[in-house]
Amino acid sequence: xxxxxxxxxxxxxxxxxxxxxxxxxxxxxxxxxxxxxxxxxxxxxxxxxxxxxxxxxxxxxxxxxxxxxxxxxxxxxxxxxxxxxxxxxxxxxxxxxxxxxxxxxxxxxxxxxxxxxxxxxxxxxxxxxxxxxxxxxxxxxxxxxxxxxxxxxxxxxxxxxxxxxxxxxxxxxxxxxxxxxxxxxxxxxxxxxxxxxxxxxxxxxxxxxxxxxxxxxxxxxxxxxxxxxxxxxxxxxxxxxxxxxxxxxxxxxxxxxxxxxxxxxxxxxxxxxxxxxxxxxxxxxxxxxxxxxxxxxxxxxxxxxxxxxxxxxxxxxxxxxxxxxxxxxxxxxxxxxxxxxxxxxxxxxxxxxxxxxxxxxxxxxxxxxxxxxxxxxxxxxxxxxxxxxxxxxxxxxxxxxxxxxxxxxxxxxxxxxxxxxxxxxxxxxxxxxxxxxxxxxxxxxxxxxxxxxxxxxxxxxxxxxxxxxxxxxxxxxxxxxxxxxxxxxxxxxxxxxxxxxxxxxxxxxxxxxxxxxxxxxxxxxxxxxxxxxxxxxxxxxxxxxxxxxx
Ligand code: F6P
Numbered sequence: 001x002x003x004x005x006x007x008x009x010x011x012x013x014x015x016x017x018x019x020x021x022x023x024x025x026x027x028x029x030x031x032x033x034x035x036x037x038x039x040x041x042x043x044x045x046x047x048x049x050x051x052x053x054x055x056x057x058x059x060x061x062x063x064x065x066x067x068x069x070x071x072x073x074x075x076x077x078x079x080x081x082x083x084x085x086x087x088x089x090x091x092x093x094x095x096x097x098x099x100x101x102x103x104x105x106x107x108x109x110x111x112x113x114x115x116x117x118x119x120x121x122x123x124x125x126x127x128x129x130x131x132x133x134x135x136x137x138x139x140x141x142x143x144x145x146x147x148x149x150x151x152x153x154x155x156x157x158x159x160x161x162x163x164x165x166x167x168x169x170x171x172x173x174x175x176x177x178x179x180x181x182x183x184x185x186x187x188x189x190x191x192x193x194x195x196x197x198x199x200x201x202x203x204x205x206x207x208x209x210x211x212x213x214x215x216x217x218x219x220x221x222x223x224x225x226x227x228x229x230x231x232x233x234x235x236x237x238x239x240x241x242x243x244x245x246x247x248x249x250x251x252x253x254x255x256x257x258x259x260x261x262x263x264x265x266x267x268x269x270x271x272x273x274x275x276x277x278x279x280x281x282x283x284x285x286x287x288x289x290x291x292x293x294x295x296x297x298x299x300x301x302x303x304x305x306x307x308x309x310x311x312x313x314x315x316x317x318x319x320x321x322x323x324x325x326x327x328x329x330x331x332x333x334x335x336x337x338x339x340x341x342x343x344x345x346x347x348x349x350x351x352x353x354x355x356x357x358x359x360x361x362x363x364x365x366x367x368x369x370x371x372x373x374x375x376x377x378x379x380x381x382x383x384x385x386x387x388x389x390x391x392x393x394x395x396x397x398x399x400x401x402x403x404x405x406x407x408x409x410x411x412x413x414x415x416x417x418x419x420x421x422x423x424x425x426x427x428x429x430x431x432x433x434x435x436x437x438x439x440x441x442x443x444x445x446x447x448x449x450x451x452x453x454x455x456x457x458x459x460x461x462x463x464x465x466x467x468x469x470x471x472x473x474x475x476x477x478x479x480x481x482x483x484x485x486x487x488x489x490x491x492x493x494x495x496x497x498x499x500x501x502x503x504x505x506x507x508x509x510x511x512x513x514x515x516x517x518x519x520x521x522x523x524x525x526x527x528x529x530x531x532x533x534x535x536x537x538x539x540x541x542x543x544x545x546x547x548x549x550x
Contacts (some may be wrong), residue, residue: 010067064325087511089108096276100303144239155286156209163278187217213253239339247281258529320497342387352384362510440471
């Protein structure tokens, strides 16, 4: 075998298809097929994906789907859901989907890892989180001076931060008890000190959220929070149990930190990857913020997408699969090396950052599962921000820059927490941008407009050159009915599965992250150097900079 993806018959067909399609624009493709918009729209659980503004034809879709079949995608999906140890470098199952098998959805499946059914433990922790959050909400769990908890501080980074941040921002209107939520991820003391300065230790609950409970940033922040708490409570160590809880897989480290694991630790397991962990105990901040019923709705939404992904074997109708294949098409054939995520609703502003970790930490790899270097591109750079803000910043480059940047434009159809006119303007802009990216504007059109506005021919000819939009820029339009817990769950699971599919096609392990280790390892030496004021053995540039900091 030559190369996993390159070796597939469909890969060669796609290459030929690309050479033909590269001569045509999106407008040509629409002109050739007046059923295109309808045909290239998927509706799953009331969420729409219109992917008709992509440089594809039926032939492309067929070949991409065949590429997925030739990679045994369906078998890979089943293996993941069934708890096979598909994370082969860590010998771990990948079962974030099992976290969404909640009993009142009627799912009685057993999922075993090393001969043990994982569902009872998942249900147990879910129940424990439910009980704890209810006690906080009803006042059964009070601070040490008998006051209601008013502020939750989540101390975590990466997957122990980004998911809760995204969900709490997106679902702010669902907030329970007017609780305030704070997230501390950076080890920059400014962040935690700034937040602590506004908090009352009598009414604050800290969640130390760390899968490993060894992450330097989080553990440093947890110690700082504990010191602050003790300093402001007359060193009341007894009170810690009312104000510090942990979400982790590492009982030993949690206990060593001083948190009573039996009562105040919410467990999860190695089969939940950090960037897939918001559905686990890492979601405790979410449960406290929006309430358990809304968290269950979030799980149910994700579960609905899981069912669709697992059971839709006609892959051209499988939304995560199609989203993934379109990404493969652009990075591996068109050579477009970034993917823009452009949510228009403000409540989804943190979605690009969340997807950045999800896709780039999962698929930013250059060796296949066996450790052999791959000779094709894998994960593109994922970037983006609020689409409406982007229009007034980096969209200039997207429209007139020298490269092409495929986009996912994400929009909610209605938002009862917004305002009708504001929402209509938001929608109009999202839709218009997708149209502008595709249609563009020719020199002749730009010049005619300028002349119609009174400009003379010479001036118009000159200025029109700067007003040309090449168009033919592809985009997906993803439309949620609303930003509710259910649809947010749907949306997040959609991208999780997209990421998985791409990993399968590229034959890489999407569930390890060895690439984050080297920097952590070197930082330990550099920190010792900075503390001692003396650089140890490094290159000349590193020594020079360490000396500046020492
Ligand atoms: O350094 C990367 C990483 O391990 C991520 O994968 C993870 O989400 C993050 O750090 C936080 O890890 P932990 O939850 O173990 O503190």
